[in-house]
Amino acid sequence: MTTELPGLKKLIRHLQKVPYLASKNIYRVANYFLMAKDNEIEELCSVILQAKKNIKSCEQCFNWTENSNLCEICNSNRRDKSIICVVQTWHDLLAIEKTNSYNGLYHILGGALSPLEGIGPEDLNIEQLLKRLRESENLNTVKEIIFATNPTPEGEATASFVCSRIEESKLEVKISKLASGVPIGSVLEFMDRVTIHKAMSERRPF
């Protein structure tokens, strides 16, 4: 079989390490790379390396940022700095941004608590959120936290955990969560704009 070719096997093995690349697509991607011109592949590799070098996590919210410590959202004067929407991933931030229904700031946790996968509170950006809230308390800036974690058991457990940490810290902040328009067990990233918009505008106390 052609897949027994050592170089091709190595390519497939590396492509298999890329999450979200469905196994049936791996052979198509490998084929595309082999068919492409050398300069196209060189350009692709250099673009990936440049992106890795120049794009970093925002110091405040963990969104991606280029050539600045703070991301465009944190840096913007047009955003409402009194609200922080807590999401699991960058894809969730993008899903909410696409709705144009939210104008506050974000905090990306970097996932959800999952004892089965060995993901504990220390693996998420929870302490950074609490630090952010404590620092803002002196300036009296943040008034509301909206939990927009996924309505899955892990997402709900994560929101409850972070919420209890905020309450323990005695921080003066209103806590709300997305309305139940968000179907249970679904993932924010794959929801349509109208559902997210409705859930955001009808958010309720946590």
Ligand SMILES: [Zn+2]
């Ligand atoms: Zn930011």
